[in-house]
Amino acid sequence: MKGFAPILVVLALLATVPLITSSNVVLNFMVMALLIALVGQGWNLLGGYGGQYSFGHASFFGTGAYVTGILQMRYGVNAWAGFIIGIAAGALVGAVIGALSFRSGLKGSYFALVTLAFAEVLRIVASVAPITGAGVGTLIKLDLRSEAFQFQSRAPFYWIVLGMVGVSLILTRMIEDSRFGAYLVAVRENEDAARALGVDATIVKLCAMTISAAITAAAGCFYAQYYLFIDAGIAYGPWISIEGLLAPIIGGIGTVFGPLLGALVVKTLGELTKLVTGGAPGLDLVIYGSVLIVVVAFAPRGIAGIFVDLRRRLSGTRGRSRD
Amino acid sequence: MLSPVILVPAVLNGLMTGAVYALIALGLTLIYGVLHIINFAHGALLTAAMFAAFFAYQWLGIDPYLAAIGLTPLFFLLGYGLQRFVIGPAAHGEDRNILLVTLGLAVVIENALLYAFRADTRTINLPYAFNVIEVGTAFLAVPRVIAFGVVIAVALALWLIMRFTYTGKAIRAVAKEKLGAELSGIDVAHIYAVTFGLGTACLAIAACLLMPTYYVNPGAGNAFVLIAFTIVVLGGMGSVTGALVGGLFVGVVESLSGLYLGESLGQIGIFVMFILVLLFRPSGLFGERA
């Protein structure tokens, strides 16, 4: 989709949700969906546009969450400042993991493996390190003032996370239309050919990873402020790595709106599962894993991909040569 | 501290534990060597096998070593089916899709086990689990000695299969040159599935060897598979020798460092070693280029 108009329209529509309903259930659902969308947008930049599949985006989510929580609770740093620093910390972690991995030439499965390993290391460290509260976790003290990034009702939270998703959408659209975006996609399609055309593939991937990490870390910071409690399993656990990649894959990998669409689907599935089975642990992930396999098997370009194909077919543009 | 009285048993124990690690790593490296995929579902499949061994004992009273006789073909078929009917078709041959599908499988299997059996840790109590055999100054636990022997037998059996049976030769052909093998009339999809099945069969055997001495919960397989991954990248992706030698090596290192450093640093240490090897030598000591 060209231009920023569709993005602004979608944002405007979504912004009206708290004005239409005051149901906490709906708002909660939407906040979580937007949160997953944000993580997905981060993943999508590196994985969808860049073609580098990370299985450990929890590394950035958790870093954002813990940094903002620890800075507030142990060092008295203002919540908003902590938020910004948390994003920077997540971006730094992304840059480090990226530099190590891409300089070693890790690709494909090996890259996925190493990101998985880093996330697990962080999870284990967080579960024993005193600064994170170890097994007990980190609790952010209730302090319902906007200066402390906490609000009485859910609506301000909703608009803030919507704003973040909006910024991310616009950023993605800008990247799509830039030289960096063209280079990123070229690296995804064929790294050697890209190199031969003057693309510094290592730097391009590293930049993508850093931005991706920053976006995902922002989601982590927000999570900490919204739920006021994190522990190693929440911050660095596989659940967020998986939901974070599932959303863009279902919604349309490598597209602007894919993560948002996919996040809505994932969260809806999650709620339906809870409704039907009563919330025993594990079942929602079983559904997610199955959906992942089904989508990869039958609709690898996701929901957005189906729309693109439909549009192409309706407008009569031929996708194949006569040969 | 370094007296042989302490060292020798530590090394021997390390070798025996390492043998089981090697078996798990063997399955992984076999799958990589032939299908050229990293099986992200390996850990979940091991956990499933361990649960199967547990329930065989719990509900049917079957000793794990006997259960292996039934579980091995069962898991072979499971692996065959997964590759033939799920992974192969779903991935449409694209590497990126294979990654996602095996990840999806891992998530499904692990969480299905979580949902069905909860997160509790379970163990089985074999009457003879604590018997020991005396070898010189060392007291070796019977289950471990059995495990070592079984792994040697399995490795030998696999070698014989690869060397002398038609299927084994077909597997080696596909591993070396898929297109040529296909053109020679080999059914590559079938061979892929057989190889995957062999990999899961190894897991079934390993699970039965592990249950007498260890525990099982939905996350258990991952701990062992992480060690297996480390062995495989250390010994080289696709190298059977690397998996065997690497497994024994890691077992001994773990045993000796347990002597001096204690358990707590264990998990992180293995992850860190894994990351370091991936970063600096992903092709390992014996294996092919990344």
Added chain:
Amino acid sequence: MTEPLLRVENVSRRFGGLLAVDQASLTAEAGQITALIGPNGAGKTTLFSIITGFLQPSQGRIVYDGADITGVPPHRLARRGIARTFQIVQPFVGLTVRENIAVGAHLSRPARTDALAAAGDVARAVGLDASLDRPASSLTVAGRKRLELARALAIEPRLLLLDEVLAGLNPSEIRDMVPVILAIRDRGVTIVMIEHVMQAVMSLAGHVFVLSEGRIIAEGSPQAIAGDPRVVEAYLGKGAAARMTAAGGAHA
């Protein structure tokens, strides 16, 4: 005599026990077309990979425009004006033809609109303008070869290395490509081409180098090479030249 734009000096490359390139030396004069020919497996593509920075030589060096570029990575060489095509075409499959070429055009044009427009111009120069907004995956083999060429041209190179750009084309497609290549040379681009299609080599190349089993065994004008018995033997086997002269036929 002016310094050649490209000078390959005694380059060797080992892969374990195999010596793929053995003390190979060649030069390419600025503004001319130089051909690198030889039987399959001779090491021609390996040599190209070394020249363009994808592989390091075990020995020897590459001099471009007077500067030693040995070991410089491909993306930096592209910025210095060296472009290459690949023997097995590597289109950006998920992108349109225009977007493919634009990746190259972006080298000197940061703005997306500029790059896309420039891509259109390059496509016209190689005859791909009809397919500009179609997916690269929809192109025929000939189309993909042109795309490969167009992408390389889009970075505005001074030195263009073509790796079997005519392979897989039928005679009429080859006839269509030859003037395109000549036009590139006429615009001042130095070309080094690996080629098997002998009629093209004869009509295009000013100078020819012959690589066999990693070694340069002959060099000279196309006519001289065609008559050289060592070259005949490299392609057809030992004693072939003598057998052919004995049978009373001269063959190009």
